[in-house]
Amino acid sequence: MRTPPLTRRAALGLLGAGLAMPSLARAQEAWPRKPIRLIVAFAPGGATDVQARLIAERLSAQLGQGVVVENRAGAAGIIGTEAVAHAPPDGYTLLQGTISTHAMNVPLYGSKLSYDPGKDFTPIIRTTTGYNLLVVHPGLEVRDVPGLIAYAKRNPGKLAYGSGGNGTSTHLAAEMFKTMAGVDLLHVPFRSTAPAATALTSGEIQLMFDTSVSSLPLAREGRVRALAVTSLRRTPAMPDLPTVAETVPGFEMGTWNGLYAPPGTPRPIVDRIEAATRAVMQEPELLARLATLGSEPFLAGPAEFAEFQQAEIRRWTKVVQDARITMD
Secondary structure, eight states, X not given: OOOOXXXXXXXXXXXXXXXXXXXXXXXXXXXXXXXXXXXXXXXXXXXXHHHHHHHHHHHHHHHTSOEEEEEOOOGGGHHHHHHHHTSOSSSSEEEEEEHIIIXXXXXXXXXXXXXXXXXXXXXXXXXXXXXXXXXEOTTSOOOSHHHHXXXXXXXXXXXXXXXXXXXXXXXXXXXXXXXXXXXXXXXEEOSSHHHHHHHHHHTSSSEEEEEHHHHHHHHHTTSSEEEEXXXXXXXXXXXXXXXXXXXXXXXXXXXXXXXXXXXXOOHHHHHXXXXXXXXXXXXXXXXXXXXXXXXXXXEEOHHHHHHHHHHHHHHXXXXXXXXXXXXX
């Protein structure tokens, strides 16, 4: 059977497609042609911000363009995270996502959440993992977790704990502790961990499940007293510090960060950012800096990162439901 000849329109279409493919390839090869924004959905000085700046500085060298951190804080990270979900998928707007923005917020806000962590983002690479420290003001006369629990039970509702905002890891860690230890604590939310830590050192609040990035330096300086670490195992950064789980069996609170792009970002761009970030995360100077902050590499590419995120959503949905935590 003879193949019919191409119509003029079909021939022009094939010609156009052939011309467009090299153009698209050249455009992707040329990326990046201008500075890249890395949105941090929390205030400057907090744990997420500090890690984002450490990575961004080194990514700039890897990619040949500036990677500029832009803070858009508010509403447990929702404001900045939503901005990235609606940004053009051209590789010039990225997000430093966290356990709060892409896992905890789902059960906390439910249908009120203005973005879908699974559908409204392109996961690029999971970067770091860390933990929180249970720290108290030095003036509080408790020296360990059993002593804190006993004090809180003698003074229900009188101890105030700070957090980096409603729905953040510093908030949910304390709520888990309240439920599992059977104590009543007063929550005082801040815009990020940095002002919360300042309030703790000044005595405005009495305790906090602070991020290691923020609290380790303060503990070493004696400005706060560290009682325990929230990971299941003791940390090399403070090997003599017990875990909360040694007093409250089963208690565990880990944190993580990763890079996301808007949905529909071309795969060649995603692959290049992933490769550049993997190279950055092998630099000895960065690894040493992260270690001093109680953080370490926790690398996973797009597919594994997406699966991990869904598992985290399931995990924190159970925690929120069991503790009956709401954002109303």
